[in-house]
Amino acid sequence: MKKDSLYHAIHIDIEKCIGCSHCIKVCPTEALHIWDGHSNLNTERCIDCDECYRVCPVGAIQVEDDGLAQIKQFTTKVALIPSVFMGQFPIHVKAREVFKAIQELGFTYVYEVEEGSQLVEDLITEKIENQEKTPIISSFCPAVLRLIQVNFPQFTDNIINLKTPVDITATSIRKQLKHKENVGVFYFTPCSAKITSLKAPIGEEESVLDGVINMDSVFNKIQATLNNVTPTVKKHKKEISNNAIKPDHILWSLTGGEIKNLPGTCLSIDGIKNIISFLDRIETRGCHEIDFLEMKGCDQGCAGGILTPQNRFITAQRLRNRAKYYSEYYNENPEESPIYHTDGISFDEVKTLKIKPRSIIKFDSDPMKALRKMEQSQKIEKILPSLDCGACGFASCKALNRNIIEGKADLEYCFVLQRKKEEIGELTSKESKGVLEKIWGEQKFKNNI
Ligand code: SF4
Ligand code: SF4
Structure with a gap:
C-alpha cells in the first residue's frame, strides 16, 4: 500500500463533539484545538497515541478501518494475529478454537x-553486542516513533533500523505462500497507530501488509462463533497451538517483553507520559549506561491498546499463563523445540530505512523569514499571560503563540488580552463575545444566566 504521510486513523466526528476540550488537554503534541465549537486535528503533529480517544466523554473520536469486507478482494486471505488477541479470551478457550x-x-x-x-x-x-550508538531505541511502537519524530528529533538516530515482528512475519508468510494465488495479509490491531502505519509506514516506502482490522470489531464476531462451540473434553496431555513461538515471545508486546532475553542493560517504559518524561530527562542528562530502550505508548504495552476489548491487566495475566503453559510443555517434551519459519529471511529484508525527524518547519524555510518569525514569537511570548487556561481553544499559551506565527490564530483569541483590550477601549465586549463564539461555538453562549 502506498504512503500517505498525513493520514491518521483517528478522526473527529464534529456532529458528536461537544467541544469540552478534554482531548486538547491530554494530547502530548498539542495536535488538537477547539474551533467552531469542536475539536480540530493538526495532521502534521498527531502521533496516533490514542490519548484523546481515551478521554472523550461522548465517543466523538473514532477510529477508521476498512473492516472485514476488505479481505474479499484476495483469493488467499491471511490473518496475522498478535498474542494480545489471544489474551482477550479466557484461558480455557484454546488457541486452536480461536x-x-x-x-x-x-x-x-x-x-x-x-x-x-x-x-x-x-x-x-547483535547490535547491543556491537555497541552501536546507545541507547538503542526499539522500533516496535509506531506511536513512540512518531513522538520521537515530532518532539525529540535528536533521538531519531538512536532508533534501531529493524522491522517489527509483524512485518517480519508478514514477509516470511509471503515467502511461504509464494505459490498461492493473490495473497492478502491482514493484521488484527490493538491500536490506531498500527492502522496509520499501513497507510503511512515509518521507515518503509510501502507496508508489507494489505490491511489492518480493528481487533475490537472482530472480537465480537469470533466470540459469537465460540459461544456455539461445545467445549472440548479436558485432555491430560499438554498440547500447544503454535510451535513457531518461544514461550517468552508470547509476552513480546507487553511491557518488558522485548528485553527479557537481551544482553546488557535494558530498560522498559510504558505510557506516553512516562516516555515523554524519560526522554526529557535523557535530553538534558544523557543516558549512556542504558544499552537498549523498549518504549510502548500504552500502559501494559499492547494489552492497553484502545481497540482491545478486555481489561489490560487481565489480558497481561492471561498471556503470562499462556507463556507458562508453553514453557511447561517444552520442559515435558525436551525432544521438541520451537521451529522458526523466519530462518530464510536475510538482514536486507528486515531492515528499515533511516527514520528521519518529521519535517515540521519550525518558523520558515527561508532563514530571513524564520528569524523575523522567531523574534515575533518571542514578543508574543512576553504578551501572553502563561496561564495555559485553554480559553483560546489551544492547549497552552505556547500552542497559541505557534499558531499565531503560522497565521492560523490571532492574539485576540487570548481571554486575558481581550479583557485588557476592552479596558483600554481597543475591543468592545460584543467583539470579544464574537471571538469566543467563533472558538467555542454560538451554542455555548445561548444559555441564560
Ligand atoms: S492521537 Fe495522540 S497525538 Fe493524535 S490528536 Fe490524539 S492525543 Fe493528540
Ligand atoms: S474530548 Fe475532544 S472530541 Fe471529545 S467531545 Fe470533548 S472536545 Fe470533542
Whole structure:
C-alpha cells in the first residue's frame, strides 16, 4: 500500500463533539484545538497515541478501518494475529478454537505475529553486542516513533533500523505462500497507530501488509462463533497451538517483553507520559549506561491498546499463563523445540530505512523569514499571560503563540488580552463575545444566566 504521510486513523466526528476540550488537554503534541465549537486535528503533529480517544466523554473520536469486507478482494486471505488477541479470551478457550473461528470469518490461514520475534531478538542482541550508538531505541511502537519524530528529533538516530515482528512475519508468510494465488495479509490491531502505519509506514516506502482490522470489531464476531462451540473434553496431555513461538515471545508486546532475553542493560517504559518524561530527562542528562530502550505508548504495552476489548491487566495475566503453559510443555517434551519459519529471511529484508525527524518547519524555510518569525514569537511570548487556561481553544499559551506565527490564530483569541483590550477601549465586549463564539461555538453562549 502506498504512503500517505498525513493520514491518521483517528478522526473527529464534529456532529458528536461537544467541544469540552478534554482531548486538547491530554494530547502530548498539542495536535488538537477547539474551533467552531469542536475539536480540530493538526495532521502534521498527531502521533496516533490514542490519548484523546481515551478521554472523550461522548465517543466523538473514532477510529477508521476498512473492516472485514476488505479481505474479499484476495483469493488467499491471511490473518496475522498478535498474542494480545489471544489474551482477550479466557484461558480455557484454546488457541486452536480461536484460529478455527477466524477461518470461519473467511480467512484461509491464521498465523501469529510473534513468529518473527526470535529474529528481531537475535538482531537486537547483535547490535547491543556491537555497541552501536546507545541507547538503542526499539522500533516496535509506531506511536513512540512518531513522538520521537515530532518532539525529540535528536533521538531519531538512536532508533534501531529493524522491522517489527509483524512485518517480519508478514514477509516470511509471503515467502511461504509464494505459490498461492493473490495473497492478502491482514493484521488484527490493538491500536490506531498500527492502522496509520499501513497507510503511512515509518521507515518503509510501502507496508508489507494489505490491511489492518480493528481487533475490537472482530472480537465480537469470533466470540459469537465460540459461544456455539461445545467445549472440548479436558485432555491430560499438554498440547500447544503454535510451535513457531518461544514461550517468552508470547509476552513480546507487553511491557518488558522485548528485553527479557537481551544482553546488557535494558530498560522498559510504558505510557506516553512516562516516555515523554524519560526522554526529557535523557535530553538534558544523557543516558549512556542504558544499552537498549523498549518504549510502548500504552500502559501494559499492547494489552492497553484502545481497540482491545478486555481489561489490560487481565489480558497481561492471561498471556503470562499462556507463556507458562508453553514453557511447561517444552520442559515435558525436551525432544521438541520451537521451529522458526523466519530462518530464510536475510538482514536486507528486515531492515528499515533511516527514520528521519518529521519535517515540521519550525518558523520558515527561508532563514530571513524564520528569524523575523522567531523574534515575533518571542514578543508574543512576553504578551501572553502563561496561564495555559485553554480559553483560546489551544492547549497552552505556547500552542497559541505557534499558531499565531503560522497565521492560523490571532492574539485576540487570548481571554486575558481581550479583557485588557476592552479596558483600554481597543475591543468592545460584543467583539470579544464574537471571538469566543467563533472558538467555542454560538451554542455555548445561548444559555441564560
Ligand atoms: S492521537 Fe495522540 S497525538 Fe493524535 S490528536 Fe490524539 S492525543 Fe493528540
Ligand atoms: S474530548 Fe475532544 S472530541 Fe471529545 S467531545 Fe470533548 S472536545 Fe470533542
